[in-house]
Amino acid sequence: MDYAKRYSFSYGGPLFNDVFKIHKCQPSEGYHTWHYENYDGNHLDRLIVYMTYLQVPSEGGETEFLHQSMRIEPIVGRTLIWPATYTHLHRGNPPLKGDKMYVTGWFTGGKGLHDASGK
Template sequence: MSKTNARVLAFMTYLNDVKEGGETQFLLQKTAIVPKKGLTLIWPSEWTHMHRGVPAPNEEKYIATGWFELA
């Protein structure tokens, strides 16, 4: 018997502040989150929450990310 897990939530924690750029954009929600050290975002792992990272032109952006799954 095959066991599948369904990702239901995604999370991301910013590990550093970014002075310029580096936002995380949620496309359908038309919103952008500015990276702030310690800030954690949690969102549904569905097509309704497509997102992308905006490049930070002058520094690195560090994140920790993962998913919550139903077994």
């Protein structure tokens, strides 16, 4: 939260973190299409994304960023933080051997009032 307080001036006000999701992917499952986090009218207030790996497969399951040409290996406890905008198109590559579990959340601007679906 120190980051949110320190840089809130960049977004014109305070940041909120009131929604997160826990995901579990078995081999071949996941979100494999390129996407970014504030992609539609329901998510425009998403400013910063974070993701922490809770359980990792023995093979596969990387988080890949298109424009940065980066593929991040999942390691238990590793947290990724990135801008929610189109500059950071990303996807979750499928786990090949074993399950992958992670938590994803968003720092949002505005009032920070959402339900568990992220809306």
